[in-house]
Amino acid sequence: MNRSLFAVKRLLVVSSLVSRSSSVSDCAVRCCHLQVMTTRPDDISKLYRELSLYPSLSRADVGPVITSQYGGKYSNIYTEWSQRDLERNENVKFCRQYIVFHDDKSVVYSGPSGNCTEIKGELLSRDSPSGDMKAVVREVSVKGEDKQFLEIWSKNLKEKSINLSALKKHGKVYEDDQFGCLVWSQSETHLLYVAERKRPKAESFFQTESPESSSTGDEEDTLKMGKKEEATKGEQFVFYEDWGEALVSKSCPVLCVLDIEGSNVSVLEGIPEDISPGQAFWAPGDTGVVFVGWWHEPFRLGLKYCPNRRSSLFYVDLTGGKCEQLSSGTSAVCSPRLSPDLCRIVYLECAVYGPHRQCSKLCMYDWYTKKTSVVVDVVARPGPDGFAGIYSSQLSPQCWSADSQRVLIACPQRGRKDLLLIDTTTGTATSLTSKSDIGNWCLLNIQRDLMVISCSSPNCPPSLRVGFLPQRCPPEEVDWVTLEESQSQSDISWQILTFDPPPDQDNSQYPGLGFEALLVKPTEVKDGVKLPLIVTPHGGPHSVIVAGWILSSSVLCRMGFAVLMVNYRGSIGYGQDSILSLPGNVGTQDVQDVQFAVESVLRGGGFDEQKVAVSGGSHGGFLACHLIGQYPGFYKACVSRNPVTNLASMIGSTDIPDWCMVEAGYEYTTDCLPQPAVWEQMLHKSPIRHVTQVKTPVLLMLGEDDKRCPNKQGIEYYRALKALQVTVRLLWYPGNNHSLSKVDAESDGFMNIALWMTQHLCHPATC
Numbered sequence: 001m002n003r004s005l006f007a008v009k010r011l012l013v014v015s016s017l018v019s020r021s022s023s024v025s026d027c028a029v030r031c032c033h034l035q036v037m038t039t040r041p042d043d044i045s046k047l048y049r050e051l052s053l054y055p056s057l058s059r060a061d062v063g064p065v066i067t068s069q070y071g072g073k074y075s076n077i078y079t080e081w082s083q084r085d086l087e088r089n090e091n092v093k094f095c096r097q098y099i100v101f102h103d104d105k106s107v108v109y110s111g112p113s114g115n116c117t118e119i120k121g122e123l124l125s126r127d128s129p130s131g132d133m134k135a136v137v138r139e140v141s142v143k144g145e146d147k148q149f150l151e152i153w154s155k156n157l158k159e160k161s162i163n164l165s166a167l168k169k170h171g172k173v174y175e176d177d178q179f180g181c182l183v184w185s186q187s188e189t190h191l192l193y194v195a196e197r198k199r200p201k202a203e204s205f206f207q208t209e210s211p212e213s214s215s216t217g218d219e220e221d222t223l224k225m226g227k228k229e230e231a232t233k234g235e236q237f238v239f240y241e242d243w244g245e246a247l248v249s250k251s252c253p254v255l256c257v258l259d260i261e262g263s264n265v266s267v268l269e270g271i272p273e274d275i276s277p278g279q280a281f282w283a284p285g286d287t288g289v290v291f292v293g294w295w296h297e298p299f300r301l302g303l304k305y306c307p308n309r310r311s312s313l314f315y316v317d318l319t320g321g322k323c324e325q326l327s328s329g330t331s332a333v334c335s336p337r338l339s340p341d342l343c344r345i346v347y348l349e350c351a352v353y354g355p356h357r358q359c360s361k362l363c364m365y366d367w368y369t370k371k372t373s374v375v376v377d378v379v380a381r382p383g384p385d386g387f388a389g390i391y392s393s394q395l396s397p398q399c400w401s402a403d404s405q406r407v408l409i410a411c412p413q414r415g416r417k418d419l420l421l422i423d424t425t426t427g428t429a430t431s432l433t434s435k436s437d438i439g440n441w442c443l444l445n446i447q448r449d450l451m452v453i454s455c456s457s458p459n460c461p462p463s464l465r466v467g468f469l470p471q472r473c474p475p476e477e478v479d480w481v482t483l484e485e486s487q488s489q490s491d492i493s494w495q496i497l498t499f500d501p502p503p504d505q506d507n508s509q510y511p512g513l514g515f516e517a518l519l520v521k522p523t524e525v526k527d528g529v530k531l532p533l534i535v536t537p538h539g540g541p542h543s544v545i546v547a548g549w550i551l552s553s554s555v556l557c558r559m560g561f562a563v564l565m566v567n568y569r570g571s572i573g574y575g576q577d578s579i580l581s582l583p584g585n586v587g588t589q590d591v592q593d594v595q596f597a598v599e600s601v602l603r604g605g606g607f608d609e610q611k612v613a614v615s616g617g618s619h620g621g622f623l624a625c626h627l628i629g630q631y632p633g634f635y636k637a638c639v640s641r642n643p644v645t646n647l648a649s650m651i652g653s654t655d656i657p658d659w660c661m662v663e664a665g666y667e668y669t670t671d672c673l674p675q676p677a678v679w680e681q682m683l684h685k686s687p688i689r690h691v692t693q694v695k696t697p698v699l700l701m702l703g704e705d706d707k708r709c710p711n712k713q714g715i716e717y718y719r720a721l722k723a724l725q726v727t728v729r730l731l732w733y734p735g736n737n738h739s740l741s742k743v744d745a746e747s748d749g750f751m752n753i754a755l756w757m758t759q760h761l762c763h764p765a766t767c
Helices: 003-030 041-052 218-225 551-559 576-580 589-603 619-630 657-664 676-684 687-693 712-723 743-761
Strands: 056-062 073-085 090-102 107-112 122-127 133-142 145-154 157-163 182-184 190-196 253-259 264-267 275-282 288-295 311-317 323-325 332-338 344-350 361-366 372-376 406-413 416-423 429-431 440-447 450-457 460-468 481-484 492-499 515-522 531-537 562-567 607-617 637-641 698-703 728-733
Touching: 041 551, 041 743, 056 440, 056 450, 056 460, 073 450, 073 743, 090 460, 090 481, 107 460, 107 481, 122 182, 133 182, 182 275, 190 275, 253 275, 253 288, 275 332, 288 332, 406 440, 492 551, 492 589, 515 551, 515 589, 531 589, 531 619, 531 743, 551 562, 551 743, 562 589, 589 607, 589 619, 607 619, 607 743, 619 637, 619 687, 637 743, 657 676, 676 687, 687 712, 698 712, 698 743, 712 728, 728 743
Parallel strands: 311 332, 416 440, 531 562, 531 607, 607 637, 637 698, 698 728
Antiparallel strands: 056 073, 073 090, 090 107, 122 133, 133 145, 145 157, 182 190, 190 253, 253 264, 275 288, 288 311, 311 323, 332 344, 344 361, 361 372, 406 416, 416 429, 440 450, 450 460, 460 481, 492 515, 515 562
């Protein structure tokens, strides 16, 4: 493409961006901050509906570089988005496609190349290395029964559709981020994926079959393929362990390979029986498969949000069936990623047990020398350069630079999520985004140094941007180009506040640790008006709230509330010392940090001390219940979603019993029960201990299928409050697990939270 045509296209982009900017500004004027507290349910639901329209990005694929007839280069970018559909009560997935003209150093034009298209039934999809083909795992309902198909597409033509359910080689395909994968071989002749191991057919001891009964349906398929499967009597109620919260259907994963030409599926042999494989990919030369294997003996523990489970990197040879362990086996590993030159594998590693989320090492395995090195080690505390360590539990599927020397990681750094560029030869980490006023950067893909990212802030929903990775060291500033821009919410402002706890609350073992909080509030407030404040500590407790778009806090802010989200000591992104300071001190250190942050903000003025509420889920619910018990009357309303209320009673029913022990300050082992003194300490550190002091009205929200913080925790607290005649309301969400993230539960939950807050904080005389 000649330079004059590049200039024309650049002018088109500038004109488009100016037009977008004008429309955002006009909309900001129309949607100025409400000077009167919004309390009517219809008005609240209208606000929620308006802001829930903003979609989030889940994936981006970059097509091959194409040279146009004018000599210029361009690539197609395929993106997948998710949007709440409140009428259908589901998250709708759709795709958007873009075209990016570039000169291998900068983007000179970008724009949409197709309309939005809803994705129906897709569980997994992946383009082949050449971009000529695409594989899709799709689930459809056939005569009321769910069946899974593996489709091969070529240039918008479906060439193959293989009924995996009819083959009966395995159970359902895994589509989750923990185990799942769909990977083309370099030769593009085979596909690798993970599925549930086929279970033996079972029937009752008293099952009978008449001689004249004929086979139909699936039995006919079985007869066509060979001998009918014999059923084992009395085995239909055998218990199968699963991997816990959000992985309840996942028990015994197996690696499967599809021979595309022959449409044959094989289950790989040679993997140790005590290992559950996942996160697999083809080894260099397609000679075998590299995967992460988790030990599941003596029993499985919850794996979701728990990257500290004992695991190792393995390689299984496809010719001889030999399985080789590539990493030590004494730690926990995840997210192995093969370099473009097929020489090195980077992966994350952390300690087994202890805090569920920790500062990780970035390790590298050389495929040809068989040597492992630590590229980035655990960081105890942020150094002068501000680097706080790596806290990702999953690397982007593509994270390597084109020269196979650098790795790009999206990672919490204090109260922000930044893009970190790691040099694998020196181990240095450089932030590409720390100087930006955007608080949350997520890497979707990087191909041939073209980065595709999603970014957001508390007042700006997710946007889609592209830019080329800088070549210089230290890297120069990235020239980001926006493909899809969201409307900025000018009536919402935000800031990150820093706190140093008072001397009497300092941790003697880990002294001098500070913490932060994210404050989101209306931009404009009438003179003399003091805002009601909703305090929101995060769950985990080893998690973090970064300065990104959060639907619930945005709607509350538009309603007229200020929201304070506290990253107390123990949060990730602040160094390993901060994480290690909390176990043994839950119920005291974290509670004191939240209360100190709240009182500090109130002293700063602009907030109504008589209108403070607290809301949290999981460990955030644990803290909410602690706060209303330890500071009776201070909080005028409380919302607690799937809370931990009694560590002692939770340990026998949760999928993470180790969490109860570790956070109470004790080491966990699978072969022993807690001693009476340990049970006593767990009870002593629990919110239930302070329930007799509670005066605050409490709204409890429980998921029927929660395996992480079982709903009996909330019910135990509910009954205690009822017995004490404290105002309490309980909402029960069938079919929802710990996250309460199904669209109907999320939207209903928010409306009830908003109305609970307005009922107990907002009075007609003052609102």
